Amino acid sequence: MSPANTTNSEDYLRMYRQMVRIRVFEDHANQLYLSAKMPGLTHMCSGQEAAEVGVCEALEASDKITSTHRGHGHCLAKGAEFKEMFCELLGKAEGYCRGKGGSMHIADQANGNLGANAIVGGSAGIATGAALSAKRLGTKDVTVCFFGDGALGQGLLYEVMNMAALWKLPVIYACENNLYGEYSKVEEMAAGPLTARAAAFGIETHVVDGQDVLAVNRLARDLVERARNGEGPFFIQLDTYRYYGHHVGDINREYYRSKEEETFWKTKRDPIANFGKWLIDEKIAADDELKAVDKAVRADAEAAVAYALAAPYPDAAEVRLHVFADNAA
């Protein structure tokens, strides 16, 4: 762990809490799936919390993000609430998207989340366009485009990174390299260094330990500030790991990765445990304070799940709503 010079104890504790919220949210999402209470399936991001929180804690509410099918962490880190998120996962009317998007399409416009995306790499254009808007309209907003290593196979990403570099757009391409695109190892699918792709366009690239929330946050603060001042775009490779399979149903996965590897990341490289230990070692928080955070977050999640399970489904009349925006031409 390396201290971030611009943060104080309050910031540290908020980052800890946000990471715990993501971990706890995913545990509950998994339980909802296993107990057959959640329609469809979902992709969990447990293990990647430091990357998500470290980046989003560097952003203002009006800054934008685009997210992925593994998007619960981005959404929570950018400010979303448990209740509306669980409602969305269960297809309930009070969900962020009135139950029409589900896990893979949660958008939270009020907090600058332009949406998760079920097409791998599908939001690269949207993020770059949001940055073009910000530059043209002079809003000073920065956009972070989250994607996984699997999206490095998509041509769209290269087209828009080229334009972002040509036009100096305030966008940060945040590649969460969790070592697997679906069921395949990154080194079997991506030739050469990952950052070389962005470097080819003259984009400044960085590689950071995505399990170290302070290192991620320090880098993100610096790049967000510079992007705001017109120095963008940037590319960050966040080295991280996903604890679960590609999705909740991907249980038997030894054919593509070993239990030993999973155990190593979970026991030695866990971003929450390591950050908690650092907070205690640095005397920023006591052990029982952190335990109280964990407990409070779990209670919040349980209440939100209970609320969402009891919440009403959308009215049948909603099925035809929102195909078109209202201003009838």
Add this chain to the structure above:
Amino acid sequence: MREITLSKAVNEAIAEEMRRDPTIFVIGEDIAEAGTPFKVLSGLVTEFGTERIIDAPISEPGFMGIAVGAAMTGSRPIVDLMFGDFLFLVMDQLCNQAAKTHYMSGGKLKAPLVLRTNLGATRRSAAQHSQSLHGLLAHIPGLKIALPSSAYEAKGLMKTAIRDDNPVVIFEDKLMYNDKAPVPEEEYLIPFGVANILRKGSDITLIATSSMVQVAQKAAEILAAESGISAEVIDPRTIVPLDEETILTSVRKTGRAIVIDEGHQSFGVTAEIASRINEKAFYHLDAPVQRIGAMDVPVPFSPVLEDLTVPTPQIVVERARRCVKGELFYAA
């Protein structure tokens, strides 16, 4: 009234809207100094600069996606897609992203963008620069589809498209760019979903879109002059939304209908409109509803072959005559 080309009409519509609304920008390939290969946007960069008339690399999915993101965050982009055939390159960004954003977000996000492109064969441009793909997009909920059939229509529909809060795809007939028509100096908009009855008639209804409107008009003139058949000609103007009522009212009066469209005939616009007539005006029909679309073949290069693939006034005249005579109950 002054007459201007379709090309000039589109240019005027975009310029007027850009003066009114600073959030509008245009993005596409060779649109600034070059003004597009068809020169439709010539001169706009002089007035609005390269900040608003943005030359993009040859990366159609990329700038389509950028337009979607810009539209979701307060801009109103106009995407210039050089040829309608390139739609296949932008399908994910247009159909999975732009078209679904509003619905998937439960109405929170909007993507108010215009994709202007073209359709139409017989320019001797072969199979990848000649297609008419509007029917394909009309299948996707969330997209509006406008099909101007003259300079007047092109200006009024473009202005409406730009002000619409949804993704709108507007197809211009690339063979009509130099065709002139009366266009008023003063501002006007043409609302979506309101068909235009170009010619009143009592024996048969010809429903025609875009490039096929002039084909239907010509056919109606020939039918009146040579066969004494009175054809009503309707241009739906937009196929999404579709002004079903105007079409049904006409068919209930005439009892016969031919739908003419330059998209491939199978599974296309002609099928959809014919089907709605069958569903909603069946007992008013004196003959089966007829469809005339482009031949179901890739557009061939050789002029001799290419000309065989698109509907002509003569084909429409012949079909209309047989329809009115009652010869079409068993086979076209």
